[in-house]
Amino acid sequence: MYDTPKSGVDVDAREVKISARGVQVFYGDTHAIKDVDVEIQDKMVTAFIGPSGCGKSTFLRCLNRMNDTIDICRVEGNINLDGENIYDAKVDPVQLRAKVGMVFQKPNPFPKSIYDNIAYGPRIHGLAKNKADLDEIVEKSLRRGAIWDEVKDRLHAPGTGLSGGQQQRLCIARAVATEPEVLLMDEPCSALDPIATAQVEELIDELRGNYSVVIVTHSMQQAARVSQKTAFFHLGNLVEFGETGQIFTNPEDPRTESYITGRIG
């Protein structure tokens, strides 16, 4: 029914999708991200964990230049997507965001029909030649979002009428519809109940087959369940970055260890 994820592939063999070097972010005088280096690989889930206010969202928003929409925010350093600097003057941030999709903490469907929510991105970017084409994109995206069966009979009902978990999967499907290469998710489950969370986690695991996924989460169990690599942020610094299993069972940095044990134990 869904595109089957190609799981079990050797972690290190995959190509680097995004590489960040010496990234600094300032909000006015606040130094929110301090000299962060990260490599995000393709077809894999990377989790960002860390205490509140440590800069996870800020760093995530650098990856699709959403920080450009905040007046006082300033980004320094290099972030390359497929070897090309996304902060280069040549790059149109609007085009970039179509390639690097984003899912937010609170489900934010537009006050339009389910169909129009999904068709929004494809219409803006001219991805469909005609109505039949668009119908197909909508169906494919809803299937990818693992919500097709629940909404196929009411595509023209408002998206805001769905339950929280359905809304979040709708938002994931909406992000998928513009055919991004990377999906950024900022605490996508924090507004959801446990059952909806499990559904979204399952979905993230499936998405890994086609996309490079970066997920911010405050739940360490979630990071352990869905990600292959984990980055631990603390006070704007990237403290530790490595394979998820490694980070959770045998962290190198004492700060990582105390955070993990403090929260889990």
Add this chain to the structure above:
Amino acid sequence: MPLSLLIAIILIIGVVGYVLGRRRAMASAGGDSRGLHSLPVYYGSNVLLSVLVPAFAFIIIALIVIPLYIDTHVSAMITEADIGEGSSLGLVMAEVRRVAEGLDNAVAMGAISDEMARNAGANASDMAQRLRDAGQVITGEVTGNILAAAQEYRATSKILHVGMIVMALVIALGGFAFGYRRTEKDFRARNVVERVILAILIAAASVAILTTIGIILSLIFNTIEFFRIYPFTEFFFGLNWSPSFSGRGGSSELGFVPLLWGTLYISFIALSVAVPIGLFAAVYLSEYASPRVRSVAKPALEVLAGIPTIVYGLFALLTIGPMLTTVFGRDGLGWMGGASSVMTAGLVMGIMLIPFVSSLSDDIINAVPQAMRDGSLGLGATKSETIKQVILPAALPGIVGAILLAASRAIGETMIVVMGAGAAARLSLNPFEAMTTVTAKIVSQLTGDSDFSSPEALVAFALGMSLFVITLGMNILALHIVQKYREQYD
């Protein structure tokens, strides 16, 4: 005793009651406020309210009832003979009140003695002369009966006034005794005080509602009166508006249609100006303007809303009208007769409504959650695509509500129309012709010196009522739409 002194005395009783009530409560708990059911202030407030609320309620009612009673009592003394040709009971009673007031003033000035003023056998014309000498305004002819009525008027109002003062003081003291005696440590003063305050809040809300009902009733009675003497169908479907002021009724044609047409036409032009400009300004201010620009531009735009409409009327009369005439008038395209036209009033009214539309729309656009903007931008939409396809559709119901509110203001606007649109009721499509509106005609029908019971005057109430129904309907619709919009995000 003047009213202000009475109020001051009652307030003093209340304050004394507050202090004593508080002290008694403390004493009943043995000086330890923890032994009281409520905080000590509540015991004081309870006595204070027991004094003030009934006493002031009595004074307010007395001030309404006493003049009504005196009027009916005294007007019973007026006979048919006193009401001359072309006069009415109301006019004679006004004269009686003037004479009574004149007597009061004359006595106060020492021009005549109090006995003289009360003297039932006094000569009427002699007394009238004395009053005129004392500088009092006595217009009509003062007959013996009128003088007698005036004297009775003075006597009754004096008795009732004194009665009211005594009664108010008795009530205040009674309230004091009642509140004070109830004060002891287990008395639930907090609950009682809060209940009284709730009652005061309800009373305030009722005043607003009762006033509205009063306005509607006063319109309804006169409207019914109008439709008794003027046919219903000719008013609502008549295509001509030509009231005659000289002949009483008969030759007047009082058709509503041309006035309604003028109102709608001018409002339409006003909205065609105000809606696009106001909306674009709102989009710019809420989505594009930097905080610095916004902090200057928004208040500047809202200043426009504070300008009195008469100033807009002057602007129409002196600036926009002549400007339009130079282009469309006889020397230009020849479409426009004078400076007054639907276009003149419509443009100026549109300018007046711009801040109204823009500030409401700005609030509504700002109320669209940031998450909607992020969601759209995150999908690779530009700012303008986001505004067009997400923000405006999400804000649309609210904006429609704002436009309807602006429309009902346009329909009710008077001054700009009087000064900018002319006074001729006309059914025409040419926006450069002078026309007039319902509101402007209400003013002109009531400010003329026509008899108040003639259809020419009463029609104003029918017009007012029709206008009231139209704007009420639009406001209800607008509120309904805005309400529905609010439910969308919460």
